[in-house]
Amino acid sequence: MCGITGCVTKQGNVANILYNSLKRLEYRGYDSAGVSTVYQNNLIVKKDAGKIDEIHSRLNFLDLPGNIGIAHTRWATHGAPSQVNAHPHLDCTGKIAVVHNGVLENFLELKQDLEARKHIFKSKTDTEVIPHLIEESLKMGKNFTEAVLEAVRKLRGSYAIAVLYAGEPDKIIVARNESPIVIGLSKEMNLVASDVAAVIEYTNKVVFLENGDLAVVTSDNFQIFRIDSGIPVQRKTTELNWTLEMAAKGGYPHYMLKEIFDQPNVLREALRIQDKYLDLLTEFLDRGREIFLLASGTSHNACIVGSYMFSKLARLTTYPVIASEFIENYGSSIGIDTVILALSQSGETADVLTSLEYARYRAATIIGITNVLGSTLTRIARAYVLQNAGPEIGVAATKTFTSQLMVLALLALRLARKRGKVSQYEIDEFQEELRLVPQLVEKTLELSDEPIKKLSKETARFSSMFFLGRGLSYATALEARLKIMELSYIPCIAYPAGESKHGPISVIEEGYPVFFIAPNDETRKHIIGNIMEMKARGARIYCIGAEGDEEIKQLSDWYLGLPSTHPLLSPIVYVIPFQLLAYYTAVEKGYDPDKPRNLAKSVTVL
Ligand code: M6R
Numbered sequence: 001m002c003g004i005t006g007c008v009t010k011q012g013n014v015a016n017i018l019y020n021s022l023k024r025l026e027y028r029g030y031d032s033a034g035v036s037t038v039y040q041n042n043l044i045v046k047k048d049a050g051k052i053d054e055i056h057s058r059l060n061f062l063d064l065p066g067n068i069g070i071a072h073t074r075w076a077t078h079g080a081p082s083q084v085n086a087h088p089h090l091d092c093t094g095k096i097a098v099v100h101n102g103v104l105e106n107f108l109e110l111k112q113d114l115e116a117r118k119h120i121f122k123s124k125t126d127t128e129v130i131p132h133l134i135e136e137s138l139k140m141g142k143n144f145t146e147a148v149l150e151a152v153r154k155l156r157g158s159y160a161i162a163v164l165y166a167g168e169p170d171k172i173i174v175a176r177n178e179s180p181i182v183i184g185l186s187k188e189m190n191l192v193a194s195d196v197a198a199v200i201e202y203t204n205k206v207v208f209l210e211n212g213d214l215a216v217v218t219s220d221n222f223q224i225f226r227i228d229s230g231i232p233v234q235r236k237t238t239e240l241n242w243t244l245e246m247a248a249k250g251g252y253p254h255y256m257l258k259e260i261f262d263q264p265n266v267l268r269e270a271l272r273i274q275d276k277y278l279d280l281l282t283e284f285l286d287r288g289r290e291i292f293l294l295a296s297g298t299s300h301n302a303c304i305v306g307s308y309m310f311s312k313l314a315r316l317t318t319y320p321v322i323a324s325e326f327i328e329n330y331g332s333s334i335g336i337d338t339v340i341l342a343l344s345q346s347g348e349t350a351d352v353l354t355s356l357e358y359a360r361y362r363a364a365t366i367i368g369i370t371n372v373l374g375s376t377l378t379r380i381a382r383a384y385v386l387q388n389a390g391p392e393i394g395v396a397a398t399k400t401f402t403s404q405l406m407v408l409a410l411l412a413l414r415l416a417r418k419r420g421k422v423s424q425y426e427i428d429e430f431q432e433e434l435r436l437v438p439q440l441v442e443k444t445l446e447l448s449d450e451p452i453k454k455l456s457k458e459t460a461r462f463s464s465m466f467f468l469g470r471g472l473s474y475a476t477a478l479e480a481r482l483k484i485m486e487l488s489y490i491p492c493i494a495y496p497a498g499e500s501k502h503g504p505i506s507v508i509e510e511g512y513p514v515f516f517i518a519p520n521d522e523t524r525k526h527i528i529g530n531i532m533e534m535k536a537r538g539a540r541i542y543c544i545g546a547e548g549d550e551e552i553k554q555l556s557d558w559y560l561g562l563p564s565t566h567p568l569l570s571p572i573v574y575v576i577p578f579q580l581l582a583y584y585t586a587v588e589k590g591y592d593p594d595k596p597r598n599l600a601k602s603v604t605v606l
Contacts (some may be wrong), residue, residue: 124230366380
């Protein structure tokens with residue numbers, strides 16, 4: 001996730017407005033930034049790696065001349081954070097500048113084709129193909145609008161782009177597919193941006209573009225076209241009564257809620273991760289004699305899901321280990337045949353990094369999954385995959401958890417193909433179901449939000465809760481427990497449901513709340529038995545199960561039915577109501593869910 005913005009004023013300099021708007025978007029990414037304006041028919045660009053203010057103190061964005069410009073703040077997905085990889089990107093003539101938020105799936109083939117036509121590329125980004133595609137169309141005699149239309153029709157993947165052309169310096173062209181774009185309208189200027197936060201200081205009149213829209217924006221007008229047909233369309237103008245703070249959170253009261261609702265799109269981006277990175281990790285995993293999945297906190301819960309997936313789909317045994325326990329427990333036996341797959345959204349967790357340094361010293365192979373390009377994990381690992389989830393601001397991991405699960409599922413699929421231990425039918429079925437996950441999560445959010453909000457009035461009064469699941473749902477139970485404990489400070493227990501009778505069941509007394517995770521998979525019949533055991537001892541049963549499962553619904557005091565998924569993918573869907581429950585319970589208790597007490601987003605101490 002990156003932030004893009006642009007502005008064209010009737011008169012007066014644009015630099016200050018671009019700088020302010022860019023600062024409002026910094027929460028979307030902050031590893032590099034850049035601004036481009038047009039002055040006297042020339043394009044001027046300032047860009048570098050670092051946070052916006054660091055770059056500004058070196059380059060001074062405010063002295064850029066001109067009344068039209070675009071700007072970008074980056075969260076790297078292709079190419080490390082560096083000056084050349086920072087946006088805007090230019091064509092060969094230096095007259096077209098493009099800023100982009102999204103991931104292009106077909107950039108390699110487009111790049112090869114453009115290189116064959118003698119285009120020179122400077123960066124490692126996917127974005128750079130766009131100005132060169134536009135340059136090609138301009139060369140063929142098209143005007144600016146036609147050239148951008150022609151270029152974006154060739155793109156596959158997600159994009160929100162803003163384009164500036166020194167040859168037609170009165171307009172910015174924006175286009176979107178899956179990544180957001182809003183146009184802000186005012187008497188003095190028109191603005192474009194990834195979200196309302198960047199424009200609200202100047203206007204509350206906005207127009208949201210829809211997927212497949214392209215807009216030509218001048219200082220006093222705008223016109224929207226459909227990308228596929230080129231036909232003009234109307235979109236309604238909305239007047240927002242948002243404050244600056246509300247705008248930064250996309251209209252949600254907290255970042256955490258915004259990040260929970262971002263998950264369908266984040267999962268779509270995870271599905272776009274390039275094959276070459278997944279293939280490399282698959283290769284290392286397949287070669288290992290013993291394989292550890294190493295992480296802390298929520299990332300460790302993702303590792304538990306990963307180990308079930310690898311075992312069930314690829315018949316590969318792996319050991320999920322809590323990072324802070326790794327050296328004590330396994331340190332003396334690891335060696336050259338050991339492969340460690342480390343998961344860390346920040347890539348900076350000290351417990352993880354210390355274990356990895358130790359393992360590296362003993363010649364183990366280290367590979368990783370992280371959300372932060374340039375983090376220490378990316379420097380230690382022989383190979384890594386980036387999650388493409390964008391920065392997560394809420395301390396509680398939500399969208400980065402489900403995107404980790406998606407990456408693990410993609411790896412499991414590749415391992416299954418490579419190892420050939422399950423039928424082609426099973427592999428194809430899993431692949432099909434993976435593609436459906438973003439929309440299932442969308443539906444789950446719709447189904448869960450209201451009932452969970454209501455339930456939180458009850459849970460806020462609990463002094464303890466129990467979470468039970470079997471198989472993969474055990475990991476969901478662990479994650480539910482972690483989310484609720486860290487945000488609402490209610491001590492909770494999570495167990496594999498089958499293990500609960502070996503001790504923990506003694507805590508049950510009349511009315512004690514027990515949450516069951518009960519998807520319609522092979523664990524269902526045993527879960528029914530576990531529900532009966534708890535009911536018999538007076539527990540109050542809260543169950544999240546499959547839509548239409550009347551039998552379990554009858555057994556429950558409270559029931560939420562979710563759409564059915566492939567059994568191996570159920571944690572991605574079933575964790576959603578628990579994220580919402582953690583959020584609403586914390587709010588109900590008057591706590592700040594974005595900043596729970598005693599915690600930090602990235603734990604860099606041992
Ligand atoms: O950045 P990491 O994934 O390495 O972080 C690991 C944990 O510190 C993190 O998941 C923590 O448990 C979160 N607060 C959970 O919401």
